[in-house]
Amino acid sequence: MSRTAPSRSVKPVRHRPTLADVARLANVSVATASKALNRTDRVSASTQRAIVAAAQQLGYRKSTESASASSTHRRQRSGLVGLITSDYNGRFALPMLTGAETTLGASNHAALLMSSHGRPALERSHIDRLAAHGVDGLIVVGNTTNPRPPLDPKTTMGLPVIYAYDPSRDPADCSIICDNVGAGAQAIEYLLSLGRRYIAIIAGPEDFQAAKDRARGAWRTFTLYDFRPIAVLFDAWSEEWGERAAQLLIEQHPHLDAIYCLSDEIARGAVRGLMAAGKRVPQDVAVVGHDNWFVFAANAHPTLTTFDNNIPMLGKMAARYLLDALAGRPHHGVFTVECPMVVRESTDPDRRTPLESTGRIFSRQSS
Amino acid sequence: MSRTAPSRSVKPVRHRPTLADVARLANVSVATASKALNRTDRVSASTQRAIVAAAQQLGYRKSTESASASSTHRRQRSGLVGLITSDYNGRFALPMLTGAETTLGASNHAALLMSSHGRPALERSHIDRLAAHGVDGLIVVGNTTNPRPPLDPKTTMGLPVIYAYDPSRDPADCSIICDNVGAGAQAIEYLLSLGRRYIAIIAGPEDFQAAKDRARGAWRTFTLYDFRPIAVLFDAWSEEWGERAAQLLIEQHPHLDAIYCLSDEIARGAVRGLMAAGKRVPQDVAVVGHDNWFVFAANAHPTLTTFDNNIPMLGKMAARYLLDALAGRPHHGVFTVECPMVVRESTDPDRRTPLESTGRIFSRQSS
Incomplete structure (x- = not known):
């Protein structure tokens, strides 16, 4: 009944095993599985072993992935990026959208925002809709600063994802947060x-x-x-x-x-x-x-x-890193954007107009 | 060179004339043109005359419209509704999105939000993108309460549109505002x-x-x-x-x-x-x-x-009226949503908790 004959697998699966299958079996993200199989030294030895074991069990071969990855890259690009926000009052979501649009617009992309109210089921159903309508990638916008569970690879189906404001708990994901x-x-x-x-x-x-x-x-x-x-x-x-x-x-x-x-x-x-x-x-x-x-x-x-x-800057960074991922140059880890200090009267009685905020960014890997 | 032979037209056009062509020539919205040609008594006599003259000039026939309208209705529905907001800080846009999603979700629709920053060119380009990706209709969300120019029928391409918070200047459009x-x-x-x-x-x-x-x-x-x-x-x-x-x-x-x-x-x-x-x-x-x-x-x-x-209620109403339009029952005019009074200490020193807000709505046609 198998549609494609497994070539050298120990245990045949009904379809040609993909990186997502390996990730699912090893209970890690696709990014982590990729890094483990590419031996990038970014995952622990025990995780590495679990992923390699899963790959062997499924008969996963890297060539399969390359084919699938390049088919992803060949996939017709829509020029659309989906933002999923859990923000209710829009204080984070709209400035984030605005920042992202600035960067995306410069490379002829546009952003679509959907609101999940922090409900995982709604988040999944929104992502399904966005994926079905061919978005090229996702930016997940939080509103608490608290680390959140990474999206299930079954949900994202290989779409690149950037987490903004609330970082992903998986340090192999790419997250942009305030410093x-x-x-x-x-x-x-x-x-x-x-x-x-x-x-x-x-x-x-x-x-x-x-x-x-x-x-x-x-x-x-x-x-x-x-x-x-x-x-x-x-x-x-x-x-x-x-x-x-x-x-x-x-x-x-x-x-x-x-x-x-x-x-x-x-x-x-x-x-x-x-x-x-x-x-x-x-x-x-x-x-x-x-x-x-x-x-x-x-x-x-x-x-x-x-x-x-500096939320618009978070949106810009998230968009830039997403475009990088789409161009085959993904970033991994937690990156921070500086919060510029704005001096006013509550510390300086002579300060009638605020200091120009510098808007400088520094980013560092904290994984 | 005309692709379809004009049947009884005075002046041939290169394609079969549509209601949008008539509306453009008469410089009115499609909704107004439709009402004039259907003699619903909702447009002034002079506008009615101008629209009828435009229809005659183009050789527009109602049968053409019916065919086109029913083809619109037969168009594959995506279940997606586009919200375009000019709001920057999200104070109106996000509660509006949330309200709209409540109503849309109940009929298996979802909402996508794009931000136009009040720039007409960006608004048009966003609508083009949304239309190209098959949204079923549009909700245009303002942030000033001021009446705004209606969208150009060339931009909306027959998609139903609801204006929320800032009403359209064309009373034949459907607008939902705060009372x-x-x-x-x-x-x-x-x-x-x-x-x-x-x-x-x-x-x-x-x-x-x-x-x-x-x-x-x-x-x-x-x-x-x-x-x-x-x-x-x-x-x-x-x-x-x-x-x-x-x-x-x-x-x-x-x-x-x-x-x-x-x-x-x-x-x-x-x-x-x-x-x-x-x-x-x-x-x-x-x-x-x-x-x-x-x-x-x-x-x-x-x-x-x-x-x-009561912004979430505006969003709900806008979504409901959009679903009505998609079901072939469009609304025309400016509808208001009540702003419930919330009594607190600045008028009532004993009032520690606010009065339950009633959330009642009344709507009336103010066109």
Whole structure:
């Protein structure tokens, strides 16, 4: 009943075994299987062994893959790229789409966005639709910063995938994220350079990667200069929490002279709490936020010094790396985009207009 | 050289004339041309004459249209609907997409979103791409509330189109918008019911339809009860303007006891201006906003009474009307979706949790 006679396989399968079959049997991504079989030293020895065993069991031969890979490359290109977002309010998805379109447009591609609301079943069904309509590749846009499970190779059917904002848990995939560790490190560097010595951190929920990473970056700078924060408080991404936390801090630490808030919402609440207690911002207490969510940061009173998530740049990078993958030059690992600091009145009373943000990127492999 | 012999035409054309040709010659939309030729009494007599003349000039025959229309209906359906948004930050586009998907998903359709940044050339090129990939229809999502030029029939190629948030200028098209007039009327009704008598309006820029409509609705209620606002100030959609306007109002109108702000950003600024001047909100001055932009309205201090733009419901309605058009039952005109009022602390000091929003819709033809 087998349609093609297996040539040298130990155990015949009903169709010519593909790299995806090997990946499925070894329970790894296609990218990982490819790397293992190409011996790129990017997978652990035990994973390598499991993949090679799976390939032998299925009678997979690399020539099969080459044929299939080149048929993929010969596949009629549609010039369309699918973005799948789990974002509800569009704060990440639209700037990401805009950035991606800038890069894609320059090579005559266009982007289509579909919304999965973070529901895996809907995500799969959207990808099926996009694949059926011939998209050339996928960008998966998150909204939490938390690592997510990689897409099943059965779902992506060999389409190249870039993960943006929320990285894939599989380091062999290509993920583009904000450099939250770098932002945290720079925030404390900046506050120390202003002469502030009694610095507290008001964070969001502890189970968000962004909260962990920004706090970790801050800690790195504290350690470097042999300082310690006077307090690190985790709770919620809300103004209410920022206000409550600021009140707690003032009661317990009268010398408090700076707060690094891990979101602009928290920062606005903190400013309110400080002002209600008769503190001047920034003269008595300097406040730094994160997100550069314009409606919050630039409309605040005082306006907020903050870090820009640089989402359009994430979209551009994701698109560029996807085009590279389509051209046969895939990237593997987690790449970061710098969050430029935007200085406003909450740390600098004379700063009426924000510093030009540099928009520089640096990327590094953290796999 | 004509490929098909014109049967009874006065002036032969190179292809069999279609309804789109007639519409183009008469400089109207296909929908308007259809209505004129079907004598539905929905177009003015002069437009009707122009369209009939164009049809005669081209030798257009209705049988041609029926054939073409039924071929459109017979066209292989993809189950895909294209959304084109001019929104940059996603505040309107993503909730609209979510609402549309709810309705479309129930009839096994899915939605693809593309971003045009309000650039007509990009909008056209996106529609070309979507049409080439077989979408069944289009939803055009605005972000200003201002009426927009209808899409060129040459661009839409007979695909049904629904305009959402920003209506089409052609009343023969189908547009779904927020009932801003109704929201304005209800805002003043509510403030009067609270016993407030010295009511001011702080508006956004005068050239936004939303500002005009909300102010017009407010004026309608004032007139009904034989009241007048103490001031109506137009300027910008910003917190800074809200704050400045509130300060002006307090200086000039010491009896001021309520402000209807035409956006939540303005309302937040107004609250700040009032509090800085020693006024209590809502005990001395009640404040109402508009948008129910959650991060602004629910995080404010006091939380803001406001009107919800009900964007997911706009998306649902747009999808439903598009499905109707695909089933051969098109709608024509401008339909409104109610903006439910959400009562919070800025008008009601005991209101800790917001009133359940009703989510009711009423739609009416305003063409």
